[in-house]
Amino acid sequence: xxxxxxxxxxxxxxxxxxxxxxxxxxxxxxxxxxxxxxxxxxxxxxxxxxxxxxxxxxxxxxxxxxxxxxxxxxxxxxxxxxxxxxxxxxxxxxxxxxxxxxxxxxxxxxxxxxxxxxxxxxxxxxxxxxxxxxxxxxxxxxxxxxxxxxxxxxxxxxxxxxxxxxxxxxxxxxxxxxxxx
Amino acid sequence: xxxxxxxxxxxxxxxxxxxxxxxxxxxxxxxxxxxxxxxxxxxxxxxxxxxxxxxxxxxxxxxxxxxxxxxxxxxxxxxxxxxxxxxxxxxxxxxxxxxxxxxxxxxxxxxxxxxxxxxxxxxxxxxxxxxxxxxxxxxxxxxxxxxxxxxxxxxxxxxxxxxxxxxxxxxxxxxxxxxxx
Numbered sequence: 001x002x003x004x005x006x007x008x009x010x011x012x013x014x015x016x017x018x019x020x021x022x023x024x025x026x027x028x029x030x031x032x033x034x035x036x037x038x039x040x041x042x043x044x045x046x047x048x049x050x051x052x053x054x055x056x057x058x059x060x061x062x063x064x065x066x067x068x069x070x071x072x073x074x075x076x077x078x079x080x081x082x083x084x085x086x087x088x089x090x091x092x093x094x095x096x097x098x099x100x101x102x103x104x105x106x107x108x109x110x111x112x113x114x115x116x117x118x119x120x121x122x123x124x125x126x127x128x129x130x131x132x133x134x135x136x137x138x139x140x141x142x143x144x145x146x147x148x149x150x151x152x153x154x155x156x157x158x159x160x161x162x163x164x165x166x167x168x169x170x171x172x173x174x175x176x177x178x179x180x181x
Numbered sequence: 182x183x184x185x186x187x188x189x190x191x192x193x194x195x196x197x198x199x200x201x202x203x204x205x206x207x208x209x210x211x212x213x214x215x216x217x218x219x220x221x222x223x224x225x226x227x228x229x230x231x232x233x234x235x236x237x238x239x240x241x242x243x244x245x246x247x248x249x250x251x252x253x254x255x256x257x258x259x260x261x262x263x264x265x266x267x268x269x270x271x272x273x274x275x276x277x278x279x280x281x282x283x284x285x286x287x288x289x290x291x292x293x294x295x296x297x298x299x300x301x302x303x304x305x306x307x308x309x310x311x312x313x314x315x316x317x318x319x320x321x322x323x324x325x326x327x328x329x330x331x332x333x334x335x336x337x338x339x340x341x342x343x344x345x346x347x348x349x350x351x352x353x354x355x356x357x358x359x360x361x362x
Contacts, residue, residue: 003189005182005214010189018309021254033186036219037253039292072218073202077285077354078292099283099352104258111220111259128199169350171280173258 006031037109041081042069044154045094047119050135051155053142054089057131061147067114067154068092082115090133092124101154102171112150116158116167149177187212218290222262223250225335226275228300231316232336234323235270238312242328248295248335249273263296271314273305282335283352293331297339297348330358 004011004026011024016032024033044067045052053065068089072081079097086094094117103112126133136142138159146152153176161167170176185192185207192205197213205214225248226233234246249270253262260278267275275298284293307314317323319340327333334357342348351357 001186003184003186005184005186005192008184008189008191011186034252035255037255037257038217039220071215072292074216074218074290075287076218077287078283078352079285080287099350102259102280104260106256106258106261109255111253169280171259 039072043086043117054130055132064147066147067151089127093120220253224267224298235311236313245328247328248332270308274301
């Protein structure tokens with residue numbers, strides 16, 4: 001940030017009175033420009049024994065597989081954002097969304113949230129940001145071709161939880177996302 | 182938003198190519214300025230049978246009681262944000278944070294998240310944004326003097342769940358926050 005979005009003057013970085021963090025502040029109109037983490041919401045769409053993955057048509061990680069997910073927009077609920085992203089990326093409709101995984105990614109100031117969801121029908125297709133959309137059985141998951149550890153960890157939890165038929169909601173950090181030895 | 186924070190030119194509102202929403206776009210440097218929901222994180226600090234509430238020293242809702250909570254900052258995890266806010270508003274340290282309630286507030290583009298947490302000790306005090314910080318038994322909760330329905334609903338869930346000794350994580354929307362007839 002270089003200029004004030006309210007008045008167009010150059011901003012400066014300083015700690016405002018009563019605060020304890022550096023902020024972008026406008027010396028002209030005194031607006032404080034706060035910057036906050038962004039939320040990414042997505043679905044783990046399930047069809048019987050299979051789950052739906054999308055192969056990314058865009059960077060980062062073009063060509064790799066992932067779960068449909070994207071930035072939550074103003075005016076949405078978490079579940080609405082997750083369902084919209086599933087529609088946009090996989091042209092798929094989902095129901096019975098159940099909160100499942102929340103990953104803290106403080107190094108990039110993101111909060112990643114996945115819902116388990118039931119696919120409504122098999123009428124899905126690659127959206128504009130996907131090369132391909134496909135159902136996978138557990139043994140078919142392309143573990144080495146997944147785009148993001150958040151999707152991989154969600155799938156890993158899901159298949160483990162499915163054996164127990166218990167799906168605890170998880171709030172995990174980076175440690176859970178690091179590949180094990 | 183009136184000016185581009187990258188180059189200082191006046192922005193315009195339009196739907197960028199490949200998008201389906203109005204965004205602030207800079208016609209000069211082509212930067213698209215996305216605006217996304219903000220996350221508020223807080224704690225329900227517990228000491229035995231009692232819970233800790235803060236009486237707000239600032240607007241909105243100055244003089245009303247609430248749970249310590251505030252905007253999540255870049256570089257934090259959800260739980261870190263909740264613990265920091267508890268320290269700032271109640272000068273209190275908490276441990277064993279457990280994700281508890283997530284409220285979607287799409288009309289103000291906020292996501293509100295509370296953790297249950299254990300107070301480490303009784304060494305708490307009013308922070309700069311609080312007039313008073315106090316422990317309450319269930320029958321002492323000032324239900325009609327609570328600042329925000331998110332705090333009220335979290336307390337309501339907590340006392341109900343405590344009877345069952347089961348604390349399911351809840352993702353609720355506005356309906357849960359409306360007062361019942």
